[in-house]
Amino acid sequence: MEKLTLFSFFKFKLALPMLTLFTIISSLWSTALISIINNKISGAPMPFFEGYDWQIFVFVALTSFLFTYYFKLHIVKITLNFGKDMMLKIINTLRLSDYESYLRLGEAKIRTAMEDIGTLEDIPETFISLLNALVMAIVTIAYMFYLYPPGAFMIIGIVVVLSSIYAYTSSIIEKNMDEERDLEDSFMDNYNDFIHGFNKIKMSTKRSNSIFFDFMKKNREKGVSLMIKSQKAALGNDVLGEFSFNLLIASILFIMPVVFTVDRGVISGFMFAVLFLIGPITALIGLIPGVIAFNIAISRLNKFTEITTSKFNYEKLSKDLTDDLGSFEKLTINEVTYEYLDEKEDKISFTLQPASLEVSKGEVIFIYGGNGSGKSTFINILSGLCLQKTGEIFFNDTLITNENRKFYRNKLSCIFSNNYLFSENYDGFDLTESNEEFVELLKEMKLDEVIRKNEEENKVHQDLSSGQKKRLALIYSLLEDKDIFVFDEWAAEQDPEFRKYFYQNIIPGLKNKGKTVIAITHDDAYYQYCDRLIKFDYGHMHEIEEKLLGVHSF
Known part of the structure; x- marks a missing residue:
């Protein structure tokens, strides 16, 4: 399987062209919205479309709504097909692998890979929200440049510094989450041992104490410690987000008038732009944990693929079951x-x-x-x-x-x-009353009064x-x-x-x-x-x- 990236989801047919069109329409909608609101507040007429402001608003809003609906519907189909293809590829890889490779890999890693696929199925929706917020932020900053370029550079400088701090704390969160996932894998191994080997655990106090205190308890304590660190960093990011808006507002109200010679119109325009930025910036901050989880899932799936590619031995299987070995002698x-x-x-x-x-x-x-x-x-x-x-x-x-x-x-x-x-009749046996051999075998094995047959689905409970x-x-x-x-x-x-x-x-x-x-x-x-x-x-x-x-x- 090819190496996964965040953009792997958008390699499907029509995904990139539609994504490009979605970006353009979102940009037009954000630009029109800012322009209409600002002009209405200031009392200035709309450029190029004087007297048609509400018509322009309705047209752009309706176009954005309809395209966003159909684009998201298309992305839903992409998501479901991507998850299906990934899951089937992994199962097929395991199916074609030799028994020893499968045993070395272990059940825990396979379950984790399946969970990671479930995590990645949220990428398209999150990416669309991320893109929407990003487009609105870019349009708003572009509007600031339109109003007063030096002031816009000042705002960008502050945003870059704050973003750097945010990116650093986010890297700590990602590292802790990745380590916590390793602990989760180990804990699931211990949990499987506990469930499947419960009778053996009950037969030894030493074994019982060891699995609980030395493994499960220690694992969960370390996991909680890492989660607390992650939550502290996440809370720091939330507070930083709130502080950022206060700092931007203070910069516009107290620094811009001193550093630059600007009139009240520019100040009010920048204030409007910053207030307009609150929505998309808040959305971007809220989506970051999801993006971190995606990166971890992608990294783990790539490691899983690397293991199954480099360390697995494979067999060639086909639906053709005929062979030339002949009857056994x-x-x-x-x-x-x-x-x-x-x-x-x-x-x-x-x-x-x-x-x-x-x-x-x-x-x-x-x-x-x-x-x-x-x-x-x-x-x-x-x-x-x-x-x-x-x-x-x-x-x-x-x-x-x-x-x-x-x-x-x-x-x-x-x-x-x-x-x-197996839960299903994968061998295609005739497990109905019409199969005399099956009925006789049930009697011979004294299961005829125990087995509950499902004639309709041709299986037994x-x-x-x-x-x-x-x-x-x-x-x-x-x-x-x-x-x-x-x-x-x-x-x-x-x-x-x-x-x-x-x-x-x-x-x-x-x-x-x-x-x-x-x-x-x-x-x-x-x-x-x-x-x-x-x-x-x-x-x-x-x-x-x-x-x-x-x-x-x-």
């Missing part, structure tokens, strides 16, 4: 390795040692090992989610590469330990326990009817009765259909139902001797 995993890096990505925290495995059609393979032993890493490589550092994977006799890995993944149906059920969700995930997996089934601790959340049913009925049923099953499990009471048993230990793979497995009950 065997899977060969040859000396694959993998390395996990720490958060700074400069040290290796875990290494999967060279692992090899050959899987034939119809085999049932169980994998077990302690936490951090490498079994889930191996499954992620086997399933095509993670790319091995060294080694090769062959589907039948075809080497799996970046070009065909998407087709390889389509051959596998996986239920991971952190299984998630998922107010289920964790074990029931795993069973529904298994139904979806069976409906996929893939060649290879991968289960990561599927039975861990099932009651003893259904756990037994899984090993004694479901897995043998798949084997009898010629399906291949690879399952991570610690249910050693059921190891007799696999053909081969694999153990992982500190990154090393070991195949357990067949005589230790017991008798098959297939």
Whole structure:
């Protein structure tokens, strides 16, 4: 994605020409307004249009109103399309990225990017208000030059000094807001840990105190401190704004008559101009915090784009799901390795040692090992989610590469330990009563009286326990009817009765259909139902001797 700027919103069709026309009309309206009011107050006739002052006023006001309405309507369309395009670009970027890049990026940064897009959707409206106020200010200053150039230079000098002070305090606000956003990202990470890991927090007083006092409380205290600093600077700007008008009025009333030889008409004209400036200057001051927020959002989105562009690996996906891998006969995993890096990505925290495995059609393979032993890493490589550092994977006799890995993944149906059920039926399964297979599977999984089906939208409501969700995930997996089934601790959340049913009925049923099953499990009471048993230990793979497995009950 190209680098964003504040003007990115106005690169759409007709946006810049209309913006130019809007500026011209706003200038004409401001000029006409100042001229008509001043001439009415002073009793002087309108130049060039003597006797048509109210007609000119109505014409310019009506023209400005109509064009402003249609211009803002056009900008609304631009805004909505810009937000839509940005959001879809980010989602598509993530969709095409590899799994490891996605995990390194993290959920918090993705959510922040989406929030930043929402912030940027206010740019056009704010920019129009900013432009309107700026045009009125410029026209008013031009009117001062028309009245008396030396006095106008004096006023500009004062405005420049005050603006410099205002710009400095605004930079402090922007810096504090940017830092506060970093703290907000960290806080959301802590908050997600708190929500998703609440049971673990309750199990350790040390952990509970640490997440609250050392992280969340400390984060919020620092965040509030920064916000107070920002508010102090913002209040200073507000007071400066009020003081500025007093200073300008004092300059006109007390300094101009002394420094310059001017009559009362010039003084009253300058007083009128300054009073007329109050509105646009106040508007400009009020819009500055929004502009600061826009700059921060743009900066963060550009950083997000830089990360996803320079550090992401991408895959080529297409709507064409056909492949030339053929029907599954065997899977060969040859000396694959993998390395996990720490958060700074400069040290290796875990290494999967060279692992090899050959899987034939119809085999049932169980994998077990302690936490951090490498079994889930191996499954992620086997399933095509993670790319091995060294080694090769062959589907039948075809080497799996970046070009065909998407087709390889389509051959596998996986239920991971952190299984998630989608809110919509993205796979397009027939989840209605007319699908006899689905109805029978619901009965087999004892979900037929639990599931609430939505026939009209072809989906089911998922107010289920964790074990029931795993069973529904298994139904979806069976409906996929893939060649290879991968289960990561599927039975861990099932009651003893259904756990037994899984090993004694479901897995043998798949084997009898010629399906291949690879399952991570610690249910050693059921190891007799696999053909081969694999153990992982500190990154090393070991195949357990067949005589230790017991008798098959297939």
